[in-house]
Amino acid sequence: MKDFVMLLAEIVNEIHDILIEMFGLHMTDKELHFWIIGIIGMATFFVVYFFFKLIEKMKWxxxxxxxxxxxxxxxxxxxxxxxxxxxxxxxxxxxxxxxxxxxxxxxxxxxxxxxxxxxxxxxxxxxxx
CATH class of the missing domain: 1.10.287 (Helix Hairpins)
Known part of the structure; x- marks a missing residue:
């Protein structure tokens, strides 16, 4: 499990480095969290909303x-x-x-x-x- 968490941390660090290199983003840690978590949260919301609307139409x-x-x-x-x-x-x-x-x-x-x-x-x- 510890190896799995370390792998996830490494993936997050790589994404962070790619964002900085590709887009020249120089944000503080808090600004980066604001945007990344905000975008992930909104994407998740729309997927969940669509899924729940589908469940609602099926009369479950x-x-x-x-x-x-x-x-x-x-x-x-x-x-x-x-x-x-x-x-x-x-x-x-x-x-x-x-x-x-x-x-x-x-x-x-x-x-x-x-x-x-x-x-x-x-x-x-x-x-x-």
Whole structure:
């Protein structure tokens, strides 16, 4: 996991150097963060907006939106925990730990979804009678 984070840091540093060389951008760190995170955030917003509008047109319930939001939060949380372990040296920072945590959420969500489906089927069966 530590190697993965270092690789991401190296990629970010390379992009930073390319931006400076190609466009002659000489910005402070805060100015660079302002523009890069702002652009990434807006691009993400438009993709998410399009995706959620598509879900809305398909008449899916709020459950799928809740799942996406929760999964995104869990993704951030598991990697924050792994980074915290690396910084404090309490536990091992491993990519496999993060994946195991996300699998835990997915498996429990699938169990919940199956139980919910059973209840919906039972409810429809009794409503027809």
């Amino acid at each position: 319930s709020i459950t799928i939106l809740s799942f996406i939001y929760t999964f995104t939060g869990m993704f951030v949380l598991v990697f924050a925990i792994e980074l915290q372990q690396a910084i404090t040296n309490r536990g091992n920072m491993e990519f496999a730990d993060a994946i195991a945590g996300l699998w835990g959420f997915l498996v429990l969500f699938i169990i919940y979804a199956l139980i919910a489906i059973v209840f919906v089927i039972i409810k429809k069966f009794f409503n027809k009678r």
